[in-house]
Amino acid sequence: MSFLLGHFNYLIVVFLMMGGLWITFSSRNYIKRMIGLALFQTSVGLFYISLGKVAGGTAAIVLDKTSKAGEALNAHLSPDYVARAGVDGVVYSNPLPHVLILTAIVVGVATLAVGLAIAVRVREAYGTVEAGEIAELDRTEAGPRA
Template sequence: MSEFLTHFNYIAVVIIMMTGLFIVFSSGNLIKRMIGLALFQSSAALFYISLAKVTGGTAPITLEAASEAGRALAAEQVPGYVAQHGIDGVVYSNPLPHVLILTAIVVGVATLAVGLAIAVRVREAYGTVEADEINAVSRIDAAGLQAEHAP
């Protein structure tokens, strides 16, 4: 049970990630697949941020006002914890994963737009965004081409 509590974040992240994977695999609609991919990507972000959290920590902003709140948080910790893990009497969460995910989110929306643009072009070419129907249209086209080239 204690392992469930200390690793709860990772379990939740895996469930969200698998939901995204399930949507990508099970749905034939290209737009729905992009949404599933966005969910999958978001779960990776949740994982990174979970790893960056430090118990009793505060946001990595070293301004005086933020430090006040950080000191209040640090005061709730067992003695010695802040001295060992804190900086100037305040415990901060890890800023590096925040940086990685911050840029990844904005890149994510730009690449989402690229995927959706492809879906729009597919719809213009095939008249549908359902993978099954696109395959059917492709097969009909291929059969037509074969009939044309048949002797």
């Protein structure tokens, strides 16, 4: 149980990931599938962000330990932890995963936009965004031009 609690961030990630994938695969509706896909991508963002978090660490902006904010931060940290991991008495979270995920979010938004645009075009050409009805239309009507 304590193992699960200690890894609760990964539990959330797995839950979101599986939920997103399940929606993507089980839905026949194009819009719902895009929602599932967005959820799936978001879970990866959360995974990266929680990888980069250091317990008690602050944002990676250089902080003087004698400043007010630095002292406030230090008050929350155990001294031996600071001695082991701290730089100048201040512990920072790893900023790199945040930057990576910023890029991944941009990629995800672009994918979402293209996917929804295609869904709009599908609706224009077929009059529906349900995968089953589209397959039915493809079978019955011999390939009219969009």
